[in-house]
Amino acid sequence: MKRILFYILLIGSLTAYGQDFNPGEVTGKVLNAATDKKLENVHIVNLSQVVGTITNSEGDFKIKAQVNDTLYFSYIGYKPLRVRVTNDWIKFGEVKIKMTELGIALEEVVVADVQLTGYLEIDAKRIPVYNNYRYSIAGLGSGYEGGSKQPGAVNKVLGAIFNPADFLYNIFSKRSKELRKLRKMKKDDEIRNLLETKFDRATLMALLQVERLDIDEILRNCNYSIDFIKFANDLQILDAISDCYEEYKILDRK
Secondary structure, three states: OHHHHHHHHHHHHHHHHHHHOOOOEEEEEEEEOOOOOEOOOOEEEEOOOOEEEEOOOOOEEEEEOOOOOEEEEEOOOEOOEEEEOOHHHHHHOOEEEEEOEOOOOOOOOOOOOOOOOOOHHHHHHHOOOOOOOEEOOOOOOOOEEOOOOOHHHHHHHHHHHHOOOHHHHHHHHHOHHHHOOHHHHHHOHHHHHHHHOOOOOHHHHHHHOOOHHHHHHHHHHOOOOHHHHHHOOHHHHHHHHHHHHHHHHHHHHO
16 A cells, blocks of 8 residues: 555656656746845846746746757846856756846936027927938838938938948858847747847847947948937847848848
8 A cells, every 4th residue: 555655656746747847948046146136027038049038026937948058148237147058957957047236337427518498499499300211112121211311312222222232241141040030039029028128239249149340330231320220229229130131131132
Protein backbone atom coordinates (compact mmCIF):
# COMPACT_ATOMS: atom_id res chain seq x y z
CA MET A 1 0.00 0.00 0.00
CA LYS A 2 2.85 2.38 0.89
CA ARG A 3 4.56 1.56 -2.41
CA ILE A 4 1.37 2.33 -4.37
CA LEU A 5 0.96 5.64 -2.52
CA PHE A 6 4.59 6.51 -3.29
CA TYR A 7 4.04 5.91 -7.02
CA ILE A 8 0.89 8.03 -7.01
CA LEU A 9 2.73 10.93 -5.37
CA LEU A 10 5.67 10.56 -7.74
CA ILE A 11 3.45 10.57 -10.83
CA GLY A 12 1.54 13.58 -9.47
CA SER A 13 4.72 15.56 -8.87
CA LEU A 14 6.06 14.75 -12.33
CA THR A 15 2.78 15.82 -13.89
CA ALA A 16 2.82 19.11 -11.97
CA TYR A 17 6.42 19.71 -13.02
CA GLY A 18 5.57 19.04 -16.65
CA GLN A 19 2.76 21.60 -16.50
CA ASP A 20 5.04 24.36 -15.14
CA PHE A 21 8.11 23.62 -17.23
CA ASN A 22 8.25 24.43 -20.91
CA PRO A 23 11.49 23.48 -22.69
CA GLY A 24 10.99 26.42 -25.06
CA GLU A 25 10.89 29.00 -22.25
CA VAL A 26 13.10 30.39 -19.50
CA THR A 27 12.00 31.98 -16.25
CA GLY A 28 13.68 34.37 -13.86
CA LYS A 29 13.38 37.17 -11.35
CA VAL A 30 14.71 40.73 -11.80
CA LEU A 31 16.10 42.56 -8.76
CA ASN A 32 17.82 45.82 -7.86
CA ALA A 33 21.54 44.98 -7.65
CA ALA A 34 22.07 47.13 -4.54
CA THR A 35 18.95 46.39 -2.49
CA ASP A 36 17.53 43.16 -3.94
CA LYS A 37 14.24 44.98 -4.39
CA LYS A 38 11.92 43.22 -6.85
CA LEU A 39 11.53 45.23 -10.06
CA GLU A 40 8.10 45.33 -11.67
CA ASN A 41 7.42 46.16 -15.34
CA VAL A 42 10.97 45.53 -16.50
CA HIS A 43 10.92 44.98 -20.27
CA ILE A 44 12.67 41.85 -21.53
CA VAL A 45 13.26 41.31 -25.25
CA ASN A 46 14.66 38.15 -26.77
CA LEU A 47 16.90 39.69 -29.44
CA SER A 48 17.34 36.34 -31.18
CA GLN A 49 13.67 35.42 -31.54
CA VAL A 50 12.21 38.96 -31.41
CA VAL A 51 9.65 38.42 -28.66
CA GLY A 52 9.11 40.45 -25.52
CA THR A 53 7.58 40.34 -22.06
CA ILE A 54 7.57 42.28 -18.76
CA THR A 55 8.09 41.32 -15.13
CA ASN A 56 5.14 41.03 -12.75
CA SER A 57 4.76 42.61 -9.30
CA GLU A 58 7.17 40.03 -7.86
CA GLY A 59 9.82 40.70 -10.48
CA ASP A 60 9.15 37.34 -12.15
CA PHE A 61 9.13 36.78 -15.90
CA LYS A 62 8.77 34.00 -18.44
CA ILE A 63 9.87 34.30 -22.05
CA LYS A 64 10.31 32.12 -25.11
CA ALA A 65 14.01 31.28 -25.44
CA GLN A 66 16.58 28.60 -26.17
CA VAL A 67 20.29 28.10 -25.53
CA ASN A 68 22.50 30.95 -26.86
CA ASP A 69 19.61 33.39 -27.27
CA THR A 70 20.37 36.89 -25.97
CA LEU A 71 17.87 38.59 -23.64
CA TYR A 72 17.84 42.38 -23.37
CA PHE A 73 16.61 43.90 -20.08
CA SER A 74 15.45 47.51 -20.07
CA TYR A 75 14.04 49.57 -17.18
CA ILE A 76 13.76 53.34 -16.66
CA GLY A 77 16.55 54.62 -14.42
CA TYR A 78 18.60 51.42 -14.76
CA LYS A 79 21.49 50.40 -16.97
CA PRO A 80 20.30 48.12 -19.83
CA LEU A 81 21.54 44.56 -19.53
CA ARG A 82 22.18 41.72 -21.98
CA VAL A 83 22.13 38.13 -20.73
CA ARG A 84 22.95 35.01 -22.75
CA VAL A 85 20.73 31.96 -22.19
CA THR A 86 22.92 29.03 -21.08
CA ASN A 87 22.47 25.29 -20.73
CA ASP A 88 22.48 25.66 -16.95
CA TRP A 89 19.65 28.18 -17.10
CA ILE A 90 17.59 25.80 -19.22
CA LYS A 91 18.47 22.85 -16.96
CA PHE A 92 18.01 24.36 -13.51
CA GLY A 93 15.25 26.86 -14.18
CA GLU A 94 14.76 30.30 -12.67
CA VAL A 95 17.72 32.65 -12.28
CA LYS A 96 18.06 36.04 -10.59
CA ILE A 97 18.92 38.98 -12.83
CA LYS A 98 20.26 42.06 -11.02
CA MET A 99 20.11 45.50 -12.62
CA THR A 100 22.14 48.53 -11.61
CA GLU A 101 20.63 51.97 -11.11
CA LEU A 102 21.91 54.88 -13.16
CA GLY A 103 22.93 58.16 -11.56
CA ILE A 104 20.29 60.81 -12.08
CA ALA A 105 21.77 63.85 -13.83
CA LEU A 106 19.63 66.93 -14.43
CA GLU A 107 20.50 68.72 -17.60
CA GLU A 108 20.42 72.49 -17.91
CA VAL A 109 17.01 73.75 -18.98
CA VAL A 110 17.14 76.09 -21.97
CA VAL A 111 14.23 78.51 -22.35
CA ALA A 112 13.35 79.31 -25.94
CA ASP A 113 13.65 82.95 -26.94
CA VAL A 114 10.01 83.24 -27.99
CA GLN A 115 8.54 86.25 -26.19
CA LEU A 116 4.78 85.82 -25.75
CA THR A 117 2.51 88.82 -25.30
CA GLY A 118 -0.71 87.13 -24.27
CA TYR A 119 -2.50 88.19 -27.46
CA LEU A 120 -3.40 85.14 -29.54
CA GLU A 121 -3.10 86.80 -32.95
CA ILE A 122 0.39 88.14 -32.23
CA ASP A 123 1.72 85.07 -30.37
CA ALA A 124 0.50 82.70 -33.09
CA LYS A 125 2.81 84.48 -35.55
CA ARG A 126 5.82 84.39 -33.19
CA ILE A 127 5.74 80.67 -32.37
CA PRO A 128 7.91 78.74 -34.86
CA VAL A 129 6.18 76.13 -37.00
CA TYR A 130 8.11 73.17 -38.34
CA ASN A 131 6.71 71.91 -41.63
CA ASN A 132 7.95 68.41 -42.33
CA TYR A 133 6.16 67.41 -45.50
CA ARG A 134 5.82 63.83 -46.69
CA TYR A 135 5.47 62.81 -50.31
CA SER A 136 3.44 59.78 -51.24
CA ILE A 137 4.25 57.81 -54.40
CA ALA A 138 1.82 55.17 -55.64
CA GLY A 139 3.06 51.65 -55.02
CA LEU A 140 5.68 52.69 -52.48
CA GLY A 141 3.84 52.51 -49.16
CA SER A 142 3.51 55.65 -47.06
CA GLY A 143 6.03 57.81 -48.95
CA TYR A 144 8.87 60.07 -47.92
CA GLU A 145 9.27 63.11 -45.71
CA GLY A 146 10.99 65.79 -47.73
CA GLY A 147 11.85 68.08 -44.84
CA SER A 148 10.90 71.38 -46.49
CA LYS A 149 8.32 72.71 -48.91
CA GLN A 150 10.70 73.96 -51.58
CA PRO A 151 10.74 73.49 -55.37
CA GLY A 152 13.71 71.11 -55.10
CA ALA A 153 12.23 69.00 -52.32
CA VAL A 154 10.24 66.69 -54.61
CA ASN A 155 13.21 66.22 -56.92
CA LYS A 156 15.36 65.36 -53.90
CA VAL A 157 12.89 62.65 -52.88
CA LEU A 158 12.60 61.21 -56.37
CA GLY A 159 16.38 61.23 -56.76
CA ALA A 160 16.82 59.31 -53.52
CA ILE A 161 14.23 56.73 -54.56
CA PHE A 162 15.32 56.04 -58.13
CA ASN A 163 19.05 56.29 -57.44
CA PRO A 164 19.43 54.66 -53.99
CA ALA A 165 22.44 55.92 -52.03
CA ASP A 166 25.45 53.67 -51.65
CA PHE A 167 25.07 53.97 -47.90
CA LEU A 168 21.61 52.39 -47.95
CA TYR A 169 22.83 49.57 -50.15
CA ASN A 170 25.75 48.88 -47.82
CA ILE A 171 23.84 49.10 -44.55
CA PHE A 172 20.79 47.17 -45.76
CA SER A 173 22.77 44.42 -47.46
CA LYS A 174 25.08 43.93 -44.48
CA ARG A 175 22.24 43.96 -41.97
CA SER A 176 19.70 42.02 -44.01
CA LYS A 177 19.43 39.28 -41.35
CA GLU A 178 18.57 41.78 -38.59
CA LEU A 179 16.33 43.89 -40.82
CA ARG A 180 14.29 40.85 -41.81
CA LYS A 181 13.16 40.83 -38.18
CA LEU A 182 11.48 44.22 -38.58
CA ARG A 183 8.08 42.71 -39.35
CA LYS A 184 8.28 40.50 -36.25
CA MET A 185 9.25 43.50 -34.11
CA LYS A 186 6.26 45.47 -35.36
CA LYS A 187 3.86 42.60 -34.62
CA ASP A 188 4.99 41.95 -31.02
CA ASP A 189 2.82 44.08 -28.69
CA GLU A 190 5.35 44.09 -25.83
CA ILE A 191 8.13 45.33 -28.09
CA ARG A 192 5.88 48.02 -29.56
CA ASN A 193 4.77 49.15 -26.10
CA LEU A 194 8.40 49.34 -25.00
CA LEU A 195 9.59 51.31 -28.04
CA GLU A 196 6.69 53.74 -27.75
CA THR A 197 8.09 54.96 -24.42
CA LYS A 198 11.74 55.14 -25.56
CA PHE A 199 13.60 58.02 -27.17
CA ASP A 200 17.25 56.98 -26.65
CA ARG A 201 17.50 54.41 -29.51
CA ALA A 202 19.28 51.96 -27.16
CA THR A 203 16.74 49.15 -27.59
CA LEU A 204 16.59 49.72 -31.34
CA MET A 205 20.37 49.52 -31.54
CA ALA A 206 20.29 46.20 -29.68
CA LEU A 207 17.50 44.79 -31.85
CA LEU A 208 18.93 45.86 -35.20
CA GLN A 209 22.63 45.47 -34.27
CA VAL A 210 23.45 48.94 -35.61
CA GLU A 211 25.00 52.06 -34.10
CA ARG A 212 23.13 55.28 -33.32
CA LEU A 213 24.92 57.07 -36.17
CA ASP A 214 23.78 54.37 -38.59
CA ILE A 215 20.15 54.82 -37.55
CA ASP A 216 20.36 58.58 -38.10
CA GLU A 217 22.12 58.10 -41.43
CA ILE A 218 19.51 55.60 -42.64
CA LEU A 219 16.74 58.08 -41.90
CA ARG A 220 18.61 60.97 -43.55
CA ASN A 221 19.16 58.89 -46.69
CA CYS A 222 15.45 58.06 -46.67
CA ASN A 223 14.72 61.80 -46.57
CA TYR A 224 13.29 62.07 -43.08
CA SER A 225 13.60 65.52 -41.54
CA ILE A 226 16.09 66.47 -38.83
CA ASP A 227 13.16 67.22 -36.50
CA PHE A 228 11.76 63.73 -36.97
CA ILE A 229 15.16 62.09 -36.42
CA LYS A 230 15.72 64.07 -33.22
CA PHE A 231 12.31 63.96 -31.59
CA ALA A 232 10.44 60.83 -32.76
CA ASN A 233 10.06 57.98 -30.28
CA ASP A 234 11.72 54.64 -30.95
CA LEU A 235 8.51 53.07 -32.27
CA GLN A 236 8.14 55.82 -34.87
CA ILE A 237 11.80 55.34 -35.81
CA LEU A 238 11.25 51.58 -36.15
CA ASP A 239 8.26 52.15 -38.43
CA ALA A 240 10.23 54.67 -40.50
CA ILE A 241 13.19 52.31 -40.98
CA SER A 242 10.81 49.47 -41.79
CA ASP A 243 8.99 51.53 -44.44
CA CYS A 244 12.30 52.64 -45.94
CA TYR A 245 13.63 49.08 -46.02
CA GLU A 246 10.47 47.68 -47.64
CA GLU A 247 10.53 50.38 -50.32
CA TYR A 248 14.26 49.87 -50.86
CA LYS A 249 13.70 46.13 -51.43
CA ILE A 250 11.08 46.89 -54.10
CA LEU A 251 13.39 49.30 -55.89
CA ASP A 252 16.40 47.01 -55.55
CA ARG A 253 14.50 44.14 -57.19
CA LYS A 254 13.51 46.45 -60.05
